[in-house]
Amino acid sequence: MQPLEYILAGMQAVIFGPAAFELLGVPIPLTLVMVFAGVVTGILVGATPGLAGPMAMAISLPILISFFGYNVEALLPVLGFLIGIMKGATLGGAVPAILFNTPGTPDAYMTTLDGYPLTQRGQSRKALKVAHLSSVSGDTFSDIALFVCAPFVALMVERHLDFPEKTALLILSLSFIAAVIGGSPGKGLISVALGLIAVFIGGGEDFYPRLSLGTDALAGGFSIMTAILGVLIVGAVLKEYEDLWHRSNLSGARERIVDHGDQRLTRAEVLRIAPYIGQSSLVGTIIGALPGIGTTLAAALGYQLGRARYVRRRPEGAPAFGEGAIEGVAATEAANSSVSGSNLIPVLGLGIPGNAAAVFIILATDSIGGFTPGPSVFRFSESVVNTELVLVFGLFTAMLFANLVNWTFGGAFMRAATVMVRVPKRTLLPVVLLLTFTAVYAQEPSMESLWFTLGFGILGYLMRKVDMSPLPFVIAFVLGGSLENSARQAFSATGGDPYFLFSSWISIIFLAGSVVTVVLALRQKRTNSTRA
Amino acid sequence: MKKFLAFGAIALGYSIAATASLAEDWTPPGPITMHIAFPPGGGSDSQARLIAEELETRYGWTITPQNTPGKAGLIMAKEMQGAPADGTVFGIGISEALDYGMADGTADMTPDDVTPIVTTTLAEVAFVVPASKGWKTFDDFVAAAKAGAPLRVGAITPKIADVTYLMGKEAGIDMNITMVKGGRGMLNALYAGDLDAGFVAGAHSKGVKAGELVELVSGMSRKLSLTPDAPLLGDLGVPYNLDIYFMYFGPKGMDGAAQATLAQSISEIVLDESTKAGALLKANFGGGEAISGEELQAFIDSSFASAKELMQAASE
Numbered sequence: 001m002q003p004l005e006y007i008l009a010g011m012q013a014v015i016f017g018p019a020a021f022e023l024l025g026v027p028i029p030l031t032l033v034m035v036f037a038g039v040v041t042g043i044l045v046g047a048t049p050g051l052a053g054p055m056a057m058a059i060s061l062p063i064l065i066s067f068f069g070y071n072v073e074a075l076l077p078v079l080g081f082l083i084g085i086m087k088g089a090t091l092g093g094a095v096p097a098i099l100f101n102t103p104g105t106p107d108a109y110m111t112t113l114d115g116y117p118l119t120q121r122g123q124s125r126k127a128l129k130v131a132h133l134s135s136v137s138g139d140t141f142s143d144i145a146l147f148v149c150a151p152f153v154a155l156m157v158e159r160h161l162d163f164p165e166k167t168a169l170l171i172l173s174l175s176f177i178a179a180v181i182g183g184s185p186g187k188g189l190i191s192v193a194l195g196l197i198a199v200f201i202g203g204g205e206d207f208y209p210r211l212s213l214g215t216d217a218l219a220g221g222f223s224i225m226t227a228i229l230g231v232l233i234v235g236a237v238l239k240e241y242e243d244l245w246h247r248s249n250l251s252g253a254r255e256r257i258v259d260h261g262d263q264r265l266t267r268a269e270v271l272r273i274a275p276y277i278g279q280s281s282l283v284g285t286i287i288g289a290l291p292g293i294g295t296t297l298a299a300a301l302g303y304q305l306g307r308a309r310y311v312r313r314r315p316e317g318a319p320a321f322g323e324g325a326i327e328g329v330a331a332t333e334a335a336n337s338s339v340s341g342s343n344l345i346p347v348l349g350l351g352i353p354g355n356a357a358a359v360f361i362i363l364a365t366d367s368i369g370g371f372t373p374g375p376s377v378f379r380f381s382e383s384v385v386n387t388e389l390v391l392v393f394g395l396f397t398a399m400l401f402a403n404l405v406n407w408t409f410g411g412a413f414m415r416a417a418t419v420m421v422r423v424p425k426r427t428l429l430p431v432v433l434l435l436t437f438t439a440v441y442a443q444e445p446s447m448e449s450l451w452f453t454l455g456f457g458i459l460g461y462l463m464r465k466v467d468m469s470p471l472p473f474v475i476a477f478v479l480g481g482s483l484e485n486s487a488r489q490a491f492s493a494t495g496g497d498p499y500f501l502f503s504s505w506i507s508i509i510f511l512a513g514s515v516v517t518v519v520l521a522l523r524q525k526r527t528n529s530t531r532a
Numbered sequence: 533m534k535k536f537l538a539f540g541a542i543a544l545g546y547s548i549a550a551t552a553s554l555a556e557d558w559t560p561p562g563p564i565t566m567h568i569a570f571p572p573g574g575g576s577d578s579q580a581r582l583i584a585e586e587l588e589t590r591y592g593w594t595i596t597p598q599n600t601p602g603k604a605g606l607i608m609a610k611e612m613q614g615a616p617a618d619g620t621v622f623g624i625g626i627s628e629a630l631d632y633g634m635a636d637g638t639a640d641m642t643p644d645d646v647t648p649i650v651t652t653t654l655a656e657v658a659f660v661v662p663a664s665k666g667w668k669t670f671d672d673f674v675a676a677a678k679a680g681a682p683l684r685v686g687a688i689t690p691k692i693a694d695v696t697y698l699m700g701k702e703a704g705i706d707m708n709i710t711m712v713k714g715g716r717g718m719l720n721a722l723y724a725g726d727l728d729a730g731f732v733a734g735a736h737s738k739g740v741k742a743g744e745l746v747e748l749v750s751g752m753s754r755k756l757s758l759t760p761d762a763p764l765l766g767d768l769g770v771p772y773n774l775d776i777y778f779m780y781f782g783p784k785g786m787d788g789a790a791q792a793t794l795a796q797s798i799s800e801i802v803l804d805e806s807t808k809a810g811a812l813l814k815a816n817f818g819g820g821e822a823i824s825g826e827e828l829q830a831f832i833d834s835s836f837a838s839a840k841e842l843m844q845a846a847s848e
Contacts, residue, residue: 158724369574376720384742492710493684
């Protein structure tokens with residue numbers, strides 16, 4: 001098959017794949033229905049303070065798998081739903097930020113700076129329109145970057161990286177994530193170490209189970225779902241409960257929003273915000289491609305660069321950044337949304353997740369057969385069809401469709417999602433907890449797995465108590481197995497050379513990079529605390 | 533191949549005839565837990581889940597598939613110890629768990645600690661190299677190994693690693709043998725150029741048909757279906773083979789009626805190409821092969837003895 005035929009086959013896999021139902025005799029493709037449902041769920045979840053996209057992805061993945069099964073046909077509908085959530089959530093996060101000065105997701109904090117003043121001036125609908133336009137433009141730009149770059153990254157890796165280099169690359173990714181997530185490299189490293197210890201329990205090559213303290217319960221190790229849902233969701237819910245204990249639940253009562261004046265977005269205004277969208281999309285896309293940095297930094301950087309530009313070109317009489325400038329909303333929303341496409345570059349090219357959302361994409365492909373992210377996916381094999389490549393183009397088609405849904409219906413769903421802000425946390429938290437345990441039980445029907453999930457939940461709570469980000473833990477847990485494997489393989493492939501990590505320049509550079517990243521992050525932190 | 537299938541079918545016929553009266557009487561006393569000794573996803577897991585699905589449809593049983601991967605199936609065998617022997621707990625793994633896996637004694641189990649039920653197919657094990665290397669025969673491979681640095685050869689199970697080592701020893705070449713995870717892991721490493729060769733158990737057939745991979749040696753006791761000219765291990769002076777069956781087994785002392793009914797029902801499904809499971813086996817392995825009863829027991833006994841010898845030979 002030629003490259004063009006692969007692209008067409010991927011599109012066909014989505015459009016002519018299994019049908020969800022028939023509408024007037026026309027079969028409606030299941031994958032598209034799932035993408036649509038994912039986007040709507042994502043917008044609602046993003047608009048609910050206390051919930052986030054990755055949370056919804058975590059809960060829905062086991063439920064989706066128990067529903068669709070493990071066969072390759074399940075891949076596109078399941079991934080379509082997850083990607084829909086990922087894309088919808090960034091859009092939805094702007095809603096409470098603009099309307100109620102409460103960011104729905106952490107990366108929407110910067111949106112409150114100009115979004116809420118706009119609402120106070122009676123321009124909330126206009127602000128939502130700006131957020132919608134910028135968010136979807138940034139997202140689309142980032143997806144295009146993914147489509148173009150992922151195959152090249154994958155091919156480069158296949159050509160230049162051998163077992164030792166792959167091991168070194170994993171070490172570099174983990175130290176990078178430890179250093180940049182959460183603001184404290186020390187705590188990040190501890191988080192990574194805890195994740196590695198947890199994943200190494202019960203595994204190993206010997207028959208005798210490792211680190212199991214002689215107990216049968218630990219001999220099989222922890223399953224990935226109990227660890228991740230526990231640390232990421234149960235931990236967050238426990239922390240929220242504690243916060244609720246300390247302060248009264250304010251999310252039930254909100255002031256009324258009164259809009260006045262013209263709420264339309266004029267052509268001149270679109271042209272005014274376009275350069276800010278472009279600039280932020282580029283920043284967000286570049287940041288998204290690096291593992292671990294994530295949307296919050298992209299939003300902050302996009303906002304800062306937007307402000308610098310605005311100072312030079314601010315129109316006469318227009319509000320400054322922070323006082324309700326539509327350019328401020330545009331700069332933030334374009335930046336945080338343009339992370340979502342490019343963060344799949346390391347996922348598809350290397351099999352390395354860069355943030356929490358990507359973790360669930362990797363988990364979905366790990367659980368469902370027929371698709372293993374990594375260099376071999378992008379082989380444009382001519383004589384026999386490389387089904388994995390067809391699936392990649394199917395995935396790209398699903399992403400484009402998600403963007404289309406965001407472009408067309410996203411605005412209306414954003415306005416409808418305002419209702420989610422009024423859901424009180426005391427109602428929301430038990431529902432999330434129940435759904436989480438149901439999801440774990442659906443995948444592993446044993447009481448043991450529920451206890452493990454609760455145990456990891458307490459660990460996640462304690463980590464949050466000491467300001468330690470649980471994300472390095474999660475990514476270390478996901479990558480731990482690959483790290484051990486590739487290290488073992490590198491050792492035996494080099495004929496038992498104990499210094500295999502220093503066997504090539506590329507791997508030495510990766511190792512040096514991992515040390516330098518941590519040292520630089522520590523210095524940066526010290527400089528910041530001295531200044532403070 | 534056909535001859536072998538016919539032989540299997542006749543053997544199956546005998547075992548079914550002998551146990552038909554038992555089979556008619558047995559129904560599971562409760563929901564069944566079907567362990568799968570492979571990680572979720574992948575061809576082996578799909579095979580197991582499709583068989584479970586078909587059993588549920590045909591007989592109305594309730595079956596919960598549960599992945600219990602690790603140590604080439606030994607973790608699942610351990611799971612069987614202490615499990616109820618009434619037919620409500622059994623699992624699918626590979627025959628290597630019962631022969632090579634238990635031969636060195638560290639698992640503290642012997643094949644007698646489980647009840648073999650039925651095989652589903654024989655894995656088409658072949659020594660495979662990427663076509664880009666230009667090696668057409670095993671002699672080409674040996675010549676390349678003698679000419680340069682030690683070649684890197686992957687192995688997906690410890691038994692395969694030992695046989696690979698003996699094959700190299702017999703040919704007088706050094707190889708760096710590297711363990712990889714499953715057929716998919718092996719193919720990724722071969723395509724990426726991280727490995728030069730390795731025994732693959734069926735996952736390679738698509739690549740061979742595409743001309744991207746070449747089969748140099750048959751790991752089985754019979755010829756390869758795609759490359760019938762490739763030598764057998766015996767032809768290369770290695771007196772062992774890699775006949776690896778996918779097979780079901782249950783806890784020790786399993787109820788005879790349950791064992792017979794399960795063997796009969798599962799073999800009907802795997803030999804029927806109109807079922808999804810049968811079609812998958814046809815596509816990946818050339819078809820199902822259901823061996824049960826005494827013939828299966830005899831195979832396990834002989835391969836357990838042979839595995840002990842293999843271990844001894846490889847450690848010398």
